Amino acid sequence: MSANVPTTLLEAKAVAKHFGGVKALRDVSLTIRRGEIYGLIGPNGAGKTTFFNCMTGLYVPDGGGFVFDGVPLVADAPHQAAERGIARTFQNIRLFGNMTALENVMVGRHVRTRAGVLGAMLNNAATRAEEAAIRQRAMDLLHYVRIEDRADDLAKNLSYGDQRRLEIARALASEPKLLCLDEPAAGMNATETAELRELIEGIRRDGTTILLIEHDVKLVMGLCDRVAVLDYGALVIEDVPAVVQKDQRVIEAYLGA
Amino acid sequence: MDIFLQQIVNGLVQGSIYALVALGYTMVYGIMGLINFAHGEVVMIGTLVTITVAGSLIKAGMPVALAALAGLSVSLLLCMALGWGLERIAYRPLRNAPRLTPLITAIGMSIVLQNLAMMIWGRNYLTFPALLPKVNFELAGAHFTFIQVVIVLLSGATMAGLLGLIYRTKLGMAMRATAQNPAVASLMGVNINRVIAAAFVIGSALGALAGVMVGTYYEIAHYQMGFMLGLKAFTAAVLGGIGNLAGAMLGGVLLGIIEALGAGYIGDLTGGFLGSHYQDIFAFIVLIVVLMFKPSGLFGEKTGDRA
Amino acid sequence: MNKWLSPRSAFGITLIVVALLGLPFVAAMGGQAWVRILDFAILYVFLALGLNIVVGFAGLLDLGYIAFYAVGAYAWALLASPHFGLHLPIWVILPIGAGLACIAGVLLGSPTLKLRGDYLAIVTLGFGEIVRIFMNNLNAPVNITNGPQGITLIDPVAFGGFKFSGTTQVFGYALTGPMKYYYLLVALAILVIIINLRLQHSRIGRAWQAIREDEIAAKAVGINTRNIKLLAFAMGASFGGIAGGVFAAMQGFVSPESFSLMESIMILAMVVLGGMGHIPGVILGAVLLSILPEALRYGVGPAQMALFGKQLVDPESLRMLVFGLALVLVMRFKPAGLWPSPERKRELGEKRMEVAK
Ligand SMILES: Nc1ncnc2c1ncn2[C@@H]1O[C@H](COP(=O)(O)OP(=O)(O)OP(=O)(O)O)[C@@H](O)[C@H]1O
Ligand SMILES: [Mg+2]
Numbered sequence: 001m002s003a004n005v006p007t008t009l010l011e012a013k014a015v016a017k018h019f020g021g022v023k024a025l026r027d028v029s030l031t032i033r034r035g036e037i038y039g040l041i042g043p044n045g046a047g048k049t050t051f052f053n054c055m056t057g058l059y060v061p062d063g064g065g066f067v068f069d070g071v072p073l074v075a076d077a078p079h080q081a082a083e084r085g086i087a088r089t090f091q092n093i094r095l096f097g098n099m100t101a102l103e104n105v106m107v108g109r110h111v112r113t114r115a116g117v118l119g120a121m122l123n124n125a126a127t128r129a130e131e132a133a134i135r136q137r138a139m140d141l142l143h144y145v146r147i148e149d150r151a152d153d154l155a156k157n158l159s160y161g162d163q164r165r166l167e168i169a170r171a172l173a174s175e176p177k178l179l180c181l182d183e184p185a186a187g188m189n190a191t192e193t194a195e196l197r198e199l200i201e202g203i204r205r206d207g208t209t210i211l212l213i214e215h216d217v218k219l220v221m222g223l224c225d226r227v228a229v230l231d232y233g234a235l236v237i238e239d240v241p242a243v244v245q246k247d248q249r250v251i252e253a254y255l256g257a
Numbered sequence: 258m259d260i261f262l263q264q265i266v267n268g269l270v271q272g273s274i275y276a277l278v279a280l281g282y283t284m285v286y287g288i289m290g291l292i293n294f295a296h297g298e299v300v301m302i303g304t305l306v307t308i309t310v311a312g313s314l315i316k317a318g319m320p321v322a323l324a325a326l327a328g329l330s331v332s333l334l335l336c337m338a339l340g341w342g343l344e345r346i347a348y349r350p351l352r353n354a355p356r357l358t359p360l361i362t363a364i365g366m367s368i369v370l371q372n373l374a375m376m377i378w379g380r381n382y383l384t385f386p387a388l389l390p391k392v393n394f395e396l397a398g399a400h401f402t403f404i405q406v407v408i409v410l411l412s413g414a415t416m417a418g419l420l421g422l423i424y425r426t427k428l429g430m431a432m433r434a435t436a437q438n439p440a441v442a443s444l445m446g447v448n449i450n451r452v453i454a455a456a457f458v459i460g461s462a463l464g465a466l467a468g469v470m471v472g473t474y475y476e477i478a479h480y481q482m483g484f485m486l487g488l489k490a491f492t493a494a495v496l497g498g499i500g501n502l503a504g505a506m507l508g509g510v511l512l513g514i515i516e517a518l519g520a521g522y523i524g525d526l527t528g529g530f531l532g533s534h535y536q537d538i539f540a541f542i543v544l545i546v547v548l549m550f551k552p553s554g555l556f557g558e559k560t561g562d563r564a
Numbered sequence: 565m566n567k568w569l570s571p572r573s574a575f576g577i578t579l580i581v582v583a584l585l586g587l588p589f590v591a592a593m594g595g596q597a598w599v600r601i602l603d604f605a606i607l608y609v610f611l612a613l614g615l616n617i618v619v620g621f622a623g624l625l626d627l628g629y630i631a632f633y634a635v636g637a638y639a640w641a642l643l644a645s646p647h648f649g650l651h652l653p654i655w656v657i658l659p660i661g662a663g664l665a666c667i668a669g670v671l672l673g674s675p676t677l678k679l680r681g682d683y684l685a686i687v688t689l690g691f692g693e694i695v696r697i698f699m700n701n702l703n704a705p706v707n708i709t710n711g712p713q714g715i716t717l718i719d720p721v722a723f724g725g726f727k728f729s730g731t732t733q734v735f736g737y738a739l740t741g742p743m744k745y746y747y748l749l750v751a752l753a754i755l756v757i758i759i760n761l762r763l764q765h766s767r768i769g770r771a772w773q774a775i776r777e778d779e780i781a782a783k784a785v786g787i788n789t790r791n792i793k794l795l796a797f798a799m800g801a802s803f804g805g806i807a808g809g810v811f812a813a814m815q816g817f818v819s820p821e822s823f824s825l826m827e828s829i830m831i832l833a834m835v836v837l838g839g840m841g842h843i844p845g846v847i848l849g850a851v852l853l854s855i856l857p858e859a860l861r862y863g864v865g866p867a868q869m870a871l872f873g874k875q876l877v878d879p880e881s882l883r884m885l886v887f888g889l890a891l892v893l894v895m896r897f898k899p900a901g902l903w904p905s906p907e908r909k910r911e912l913g914e915k916r917m918e919v920a921k
Contacts, residue, residue, distance in 0.1 A: 056784055082786025090784075096777035099770070107774045111786030113767055117795060120766030121759050127766075134767070174786055292682060347892055354899035356681070357625065357836045364829050365891030372885040376877045488689070488825075495686045538697050541690030548683060549675040 009034045009069060009178055009209050010055075010086075016063035017050055017233075024050040026233040027064060032178065037200065037210045039224035039241075041217065043254060046230040048213045049091055052180055056088050057081040069177060083111045087176035089167040091183045091213070097156035101147060101166050104155050105138035108173025141169040145199060161192045168199070172208070179203060180211040185219055197223055221245060229253065262399040264517040270405045270474065272513020273412035277467035278490030279497070279505040280419065281340075281460030287436040287500030288456050289352075294363035295343060296464060297487020298370035299336050301480060303465030304385070304472040305378050306332040312386045325388035333465045340461025344454055367484075374480040382479050385472035408470045415466060416506050419459070423502060428455055436500060485537070489516075492540045496547055498557020507556060515543050584750055588743045599742040603814065605854040606749040607807060612834040612850035613756045613843065614803025619832065620841030621769060622796035623776035624677070625685040627828050628692030632801040634699060634823035635668050636661035636808025638709060641818045644719035647710060651719055658809050665805025666798045668695075673797035677790055692828050699820040714819025721748060721813045729816070745814050752810065756803060760843050772796060837894050839901030848903050857887050 014027040024047045032038045040048050053059040055066055057078035066073040074080050087108075096104050113134055119127035142148040145165040150158055155166060164184055171179055181200070185193045197219060204210055214220045220227060221241040229236040229244060231253040237244055244250055278300055285293045311328025315321060347366050351359045392403040423429035434442040435452045443449050471486065472478050489512065497508025519539035547555060569577070591598040611633065618626045639661035643652045676687045703711030720729035720741070728748060729741045763769045771792050774782040783789055812818045830853060838849020860883035868875050868882070894902060 058780065058783065078783035079786045079788040082784065088784055090781070094778050094781035094784075096774050096781065098777060099773060103770060103773075107770050107782075107787075108785050110767065110771055110774075115767045117763065117768055117799065120762050120768055123762050131767070170785060286682070290682070292685065347896070350896055351899060354895070355840070357619075357832075357840065358895050358899045360625075361833055361836045362892050362895045364833065365888045365895065368888030369885055369892065372881040372888065375881040376885070380878075488693075491686060492690065495683060499682070534701050535697060538694045541694050544690050545676065545687055548679055548687060552679050552683070554683075 007034050008032070008067075010211075011067040012051070012055070012064070013067065014064035015051065015054055015061050015066070017047075017054055017059060017061050023233045025054065025061070028230065028233070028235050029064075030228050030235060030238050032209060032211060033226075034177075034209055035204070035207070036225040037204055037212060037223055039220040039227035040211060040213045040230065041215070041220055041227060042230035042236075046253075047233040048230055049182055050233075051230070052088060052182055052211075052213065055081070056086055056180070079111070082174055082176075085175070085177035086180065087171035087174045087178070088180040089164070089171055089182055089184060091186070093160075093163050093167055095155040095163060095167060095170070098154055100152050101142060101155055101158060101162075102135070102138055102151040104166055105141050105169050105173050106134050108141075108170035109134045109137060111174050138169075138173060141172055142166075144172070145169045161188055164188070164196070165199070168203075172203070176208060178209045178211060180213075182213045183215060184212070185214060185216050193219060259398040260521050261518070262397060264521040265514060266399045266401050266405065268514030268517030269510060270401075270408050270513070271517060272493075272510035273409050274467050274470050274474070274486075274509075275490045275493045275513050276506045276509025277412050277415065277463045277470070278486060279494040279509045280416070280502065281464045282487075282491045283494040283497075283499050283502060283505040284432075284456040284460045285453075286494070287502075288432060288439075289348075289453055290356075291348065291359050292363065292491065293343075293348075293457075293460075294360065294487070295366040295370060296460065297483035297485075297490070298367050298374070299339055299343075299461050299483070300464040300468040300471070300486060301478075301483030302339060302370065302374060303332045303336045303461075303468030304478045304482065305374060305383065305480070306335050306465075307469050307472060308383050308385055308478055309378075311388060315386050321386075321388060324386070328386075328388070329466070329469050332469060333462050336461040336465035336468075337458045340457040340464075341454055344457040349450070349453075371480055371483070378480055380480070382477050385476045385478055387476070388469075388473050404473055408474060411466075412470070415463065419463070420502065422459075428452075432456060489540050492544050495554055496544055498554030501554070501556050504554060504556035508554070511555075512540055512543070515539055588746045592740070592743065596740055596742055599740065599746060601855060601858045603742050603745050603749055605851050606746065606753050607811060607814075608831065608834060608850040608854040609753045609847050610749065610756050610810075611804065611807045611831050612838070612846050613753070613760050614800050614807065615831050616760060616835050616841065616843070616846045617763065617803070618796050618800035619835050620846065621764065621772040621776075622793055623681075623772070624793060624796060625681050626688045626797070626800065627685045627825070627832065628672075628688035628690070628695075629800065629804055629831055630823045630825070630828040631688075631692040631695040632665040632669060632804030633808040633811065633827075634695050634820075635665045636805030637812040637818045637822070638699060638715075638808075639664050639805070640809040640812040641715040641718050642708075644813070645715055646717050647715050654721055654723065654813075658806060661809040662802040662805040665808070666802040669798045669801025670794060673794045674790075677793045677797065689825065689828070692823075692825055696820050696823050696825075699823065709820075712820060714817060714821075716817050718812050718816045718818065720816065721745070721810065728813070745810075749810065752806070757843060757847070764843070768792065768795065833891060837891065837901055839904035842901070842903060842905035845901050845903035845905070849901065852902070856890065857883060860886055 008031050010032040012028055012030050014029050015025050016027050017025040028051060040051065042048055050059065054061045055073070057073070057076060057080065060076045065075065068084055068086065073084065096107060099107070113130055115127045115130050139148065139151065142151050145168055147158070147162050147165050147169070150162055155163065158166060168181070168184070185196055188196060193216065200210060200212070200223060212220065212224060224241055226239065227241050227244045228238040229250050236249050236253055237247050278296070281296045281299070282293060285291055285296070307328040310331045311324045314324035314327055343366060347362050348359050351362060389404050389407060394401050394406070423432060431442065431447045431452050432455065434445065434447055435449055439449055471482070490509065493508040493512040494505045496512060497504025497506070516536055516539050520536040523535055588599050588602060591602045615626065615629045618624050618629070640657050642648055643650050643657045643660065672688065672691050676684060679687060699709045700712055702709040709715070720727050722728065728744045731738055731740045732744070771782070771787045774785070774787060775789050775792060779789055834849040834853045835846050837853065838847065839845020864883045864886070865875065865879040868879065
């Protein structure tokens with residue numbers, strides 16, 4: 001058994017964040033293991049998105065911090081979080097609307113590519129090769145999320161479900177170790193949700209750890225290895241779905257909300 | 258010490274004028290996110306109209322006080338109409354245009370107004386009629402004139418009135434709501450068009466008043482005067498935190514005082530290396546330094562992007 | 565780029581090349597003044613495309629662009645004129661001018677680029693004024709810039725013994741100074757066009773567009789938004805510096821007057837009015853806005869004479885009035901510019917609501 005102890009990928013240590021009087025996060029500590037699908041649930045306003053924003057460097061926590069892959073994350077440096085291997089999607093989809101689907105994913109390759117201004121101006125062999133590789137990789141990812149036929153459409157003209165997929169493809173383009181999805185199933189119908197579930201499972205199979213915020217309890221309980229529950233910014237419980245589902249405090253949190 | 262106090266007084270006067278003009282910028286910006294470049298020209302037109310009206314009335318034998326009042330009224334009304342017209346004709350059709358489009362329009366209007374003014378009033382400096390008696394006071398070593406006192410008091414009262422309007426009336430509430438979120442405001446039944454028009458009209462009135470003050474104070478006017486004045490006032494608005502009324506007022510006064518002190522002391526500060534002709538750079542240097550440390554201006558709200 | 569040109573585009577390019585080569589001779593029929601106007605049009609194309617990197621690509625509103633042009637112009641003026649008795653060659657001065665402008669850009673940009681768009685506008689505007697005021701006043705106690713009088717007798721551009729001023733005979737054609745500068749400027753403009761084109765469709769160009777579209781999302785995908793913006797700013801500044809150097813050499817004279825805020829605004833107007841971010845549009849904007857005021861200069865006076873038999877209003881102000889009106893009208897009926905990129909056209913109607921939010 002000890003040979004198989006899953007290693008820690010991300011550790012949140014007493015992360016706190018407040019907005020004026022609102023305590024959005026109260027000393028939240030949790031641990032995400034390599035290779036798992038980790039669910040983060042909680043009623044509206046519980047602080048889930050705020051947790052994401054702190055982790056990805058968009059917000060600076062007022063207390064605590066994160067250790068990712070053994071090394072602390074620098075606060076206030078979103079580009080470094082991406083570089084280190086954390087990619088995310090947004091609750092209210094944030095695509096580059098006037099760029100094509102393909103270009104969106106190509107932008108996602110930014111941290112894994114090098115070409116600078118000089119390369120662009122000279123357009124030398126190395127730059128051209130990298131550009132071709134970026135394009136190819138982006139195309140493959142569109143294929144992976146099954147929207148390759150929309151490659152040349154502007155992102156804003158995609159259907160809602162396709163936009164969600166595109167956002168995932170863009171996130172995957174940075175070759176993340178941890179993929180954070182903020183309510184990816186919001187607004188999807190049953191078929192779309194089932195397809196999404198397949199996609200997420202596939203991504204995990206291909207070796208990426210997943211952190212999933214979701215309101216669809218059925219989806220979370222069916223998909224996640226472990227689940228954490230936030231309520232009023234505080235961690236209520238962190239355990240396997242079967243335990244979380246039966247926990248009295250969780251039931252109260254949802255009923256009380 | 259004398260110089261210090263004197264420069265504070267001078268700065269306060271100039272600053273009150275900046276503040277009045279800055280309010281016009283900040284109201285329009287707060288509500289529709291537009292830098293109304295043509296606002297300085299509205300101030301200029303307010304000044305020149307007063308010269309024509311009050312000047313000719315005085316020449317025609319009207320008592321100075323009455324002529325001053327007439328000049329001010331005509332100038333106020335005309336500028337309000339001008340502000341309203343600018344919004345209606347030039348900016349309103351561009352509400353949904355890309356961000357820089359109305360800015361270029363504003364610049365275009367500014368060029369148009371300036372050259373129109375030049376055609377009407379000519380290239381030369383014009384003498385502003387003496388509308389207020391020239392009386393001097395002395396207090397604690399600082400000299401000041403009746404005109405200076407009037408400028409400071411009148412702008413103070415005007416700004417108090419404006420705050421009352423914005424915070425106590427229905428129109429003011431509508432304006433604040435629109436500044437917060439135009440979409441929601443219009444859902445709540447606020448007539449956005451009316452609110453924007455009101456911002457332009459009120460801002461222009463304040464500008465006209467400031468123009469008359471500038472004219473009375475410096476006794477001189479010119480078709481290009483609106484440019485630098487507008488620039489400084491806009492700087493003041495940003496300094497205070499654009500979109501914020503109290504910020505514009507304080508920013509204006511602060512800018513006036515900093516400039517006056519800077520001009521008075523720059524020679525001493527730099528060991529005679531830089532002279533008072535560097536006065537105009539203070540505004541900008543202060544602005545850059547302040548924004549480096551307070552990116553939303555001195556009194557602006559922190560606009561934390563909600564991710 | 566990899567494919568061979570189709571006959572049609574080969575024909576098109578040949579046509580353009582011939583037109584570009586012949587243009588100064590056509591203009592010269594109207595006098596050398598027109599060749600000079602042409603020179604300035606191309607110089608403005610260069611400047612506008614430099615600013616396009618900042619405003620059009622990276623979406624940074626820079627109202628002080630002329631300051632970098634001024635830095636380049638004064639660098640040339642001071643290093644190649646009797647003022648300090650220096651006469652350095654172009655290979656030395658132009659890089660120095662571009663480098664200084666670049667440094668100025670980084671110095672201004674690094675503390676201010678985190679500012680909201682319109683705040684950046686006013687800060688850059690202020691910076692432009694600061695530079696101008698310094699040039700106006702740095703003649704005492706030590707005479708560096710020679711103050712409002714400016715610097716005269718600046719060396720022309722010269723490669724070895726080949727000077728760009730004065731008339732030379734080339735293949736039996738008499739090439740005047742302005743004509744030679746024309747060809748130099750066209751070469752520079754083509755260079756900057758190629759650079760713009762390549763940047764636009766590069767990793768960096770995509771990063772700029774991403775920042776313009778959604779800065780938060782751009783950060784989240786790992787773009788170091790501050791550095792990438794700074795890059796645009798520094799590049800734009802360098803191009804401004806180069807243009808300034810050529811300007812100083814071409815004129816033989818610089819004074820602070822040439823670097824007023826109005827100039828910055830003009831260049832911005834060229835970019836926006838032409839079609840921000842769209843290279844052909846920006847070129848069109850630059851050519852139109854630099855030629856229009858000159859054409860009006862020649863057109864307005866005579867037109868009044870013909871219509872009314874006398875000069876009703878000062879032609880100078882009438883010309884500017886028409887110019888201002890043209891800006892307003894174009895923006896009214898072509899809000900995305902005269903020749904916007906297809907995508908820009910579609911963007912219409914979205915950006916503004918975001919600002920208001
Ligand atoms: N930028 C911000 N400024 C002010 N308050 C904020 C900000 N971001 C979040 N909050 C507040 O923090 C609390 C937690 O918000 P958060 O968005 O993290 O909740 P959530 O769990 O993601 O909810 P939902 O399920 O609705 O997405 C809420 O009260 C919210 O209003
Ligand atoms: Mg959320």
